[in-house]
Amino acid sequence: MKSKVGIGVIGAGGRSKGVVGKLLGASTLLELVSVYDPDPARSEDFKSSLRVPDTRQEQCYQEMLSNPKIGWIMVFSPNCYHMEHILASFAAGKNVFSEKPLATKIEDCQTICDAHKSSGLIFATGFVLRYAPIYRKAKEILSSGKLGKILSIAANENIATDHGAYIMKNWRRNAKFAGSHILEKCCHDLDLMNWFTDSLPSKAASFGGIGLFVPENASLPEKFSDAGRKSFMGWDDPAGEPCPFKSDKDIIDHQTAAMLYRSGVSGTFQATLSNAIPERRIYFSCTEGTMITELYSQSLVYCRIGEKRETLSFQGDLHGGGDAILARELAASMLEGKETASGGQEGLRSSVLAIAIDESRLSGKVYDIEPVWKKLGV
Ligand SMILES: NC(=O)c1ccc[n+]([C@@H]2O[C@H](COP(=O)([O-])OP(=O)(O)OC[C@H]3O[C@@H](n4cnc5c(N)ncnc54)[C@H](O)[C@@H]3O)[C@@H](O)[C@H]2O)c1
Structure with a gap:
């Protein structure tokens, strides 16, 4: 029997609610362990919209990186913070889903791709189209x-x-x-x-x-x-x-x-x-x-x-119905360790x-x- 996969979410705004909601609907084996947003009201709204009262609301994103129950970090912060969140997640041994764009500078995109390559972990990106x-x-x-x-x-x-x-x-x-x-x-x-x-x-x-x-x-x-x-x-x-x-x-x-x-x-x-x-x-x-x-x-x-x-x-x-398919294929990636249709290279x-x-x-x-x-x- 497959074991549960724990997820941590960084950035609890509009996009996170849409993607994570569909993702949780795609498999009961995915467990939303933690959420972090610098605005606590956003985390609260996220938890009540997705009806996940037991999800931990963290004071800083580093707390979820040290949680062994979490295998995947999902990054939904504004674009200028993507690099920090992605690099920290790979360094902590977590697989990553990040929203597009990868980052706001070419050097940062390259740093992210290099970190992914040396991590040996899965990197999925939100190129939903x-x-x-x-x-x-x-x-x-x-x-x-x-x-x-x-x-x-x-x-x-x-x-x-x-x-x-x-x-x-x-x-x-x-x-x-x-x-x-x-x-x-x-x-x-x-x-x-x-x-x-x-x-x-x-x-x-x-x-x-x-x-x-x-x-x-x-x-x-x-x-x-x-x-x-x-x-x-x-x-x-x-x-x-x-x-x-x-x-x-x-x-x-x-x-x-x-x-x-x-x-x-x-x-x-x-x-x-x-x-x-x-x-x-x-x-x-x-x-x-x-x-x-x-x-x-x-x-x-x-x-x-x-x-x-x-x-x-x-x-x-x-998004032309892409959101539901992205959620389904991302759920399969999380559960079966497969790459998705969009990763770091598409972002770069x-x-x-x-x-x-x-x-x-x-x-x-x-x-x-x-x-x-x-x-x-x-
Ligand atoms: N693939 C798509 O089609 C699609 C669609 C919409 C948004 N996005 C992407 O998703 C990301 C989020 O967009 P959104 O529409 O949800 O924006 P949003 O403004 O609704 O949410 C952003 C959230 O990030 C939080 N935040 C701000 N600073 C942070 C930090 N330092 N660390 C963690 N969280 C922080 C904010 O408090 C807010 O709750 C962006 O990268 C955006 O480009 C992708």
């Missing part, structure tokens, strides 16, 4: 050769106004906590592009700025209906600034990037933070056909040149691309990523 059926199907179609080879990809993540306003209210608005928006949020999409091309980006160039969430636009919501005004105030966030226009911030609200992959594939990515029609779309132009995925409508359309268009529909939440590679894109935007120059890959040995 890799688990979503729509993207697994897209990968299957590309790998089948039906559409020939990818020539070019145009992807975007154009989120709704309430989502963008939420970002501009909470810790994500400051790069010192989150990294840039393209790193914090769009590392998912950049990871998908790396996965679909089966290659690494050689060069990146980018432009962008902040044009909407600035103090001069604070009265803009007055032009809108109640629903529009509410949207500009963002999702509820107990710890957030009340005004997304006036909050102090150093991230931007619109950005476009262009990439060239080693395989010769060219690509673009657009990220915007306030839209009436949100879209998360990838257009694949291939030598023998075309494919389009769109996550909000959960639709995948593909067509070989001159043949009938195929349309597939998928079910699921904001998508972070490198996001950081290169931002460096290019700041310098106004094309960023040559090859020297970075060479240094990282990939």
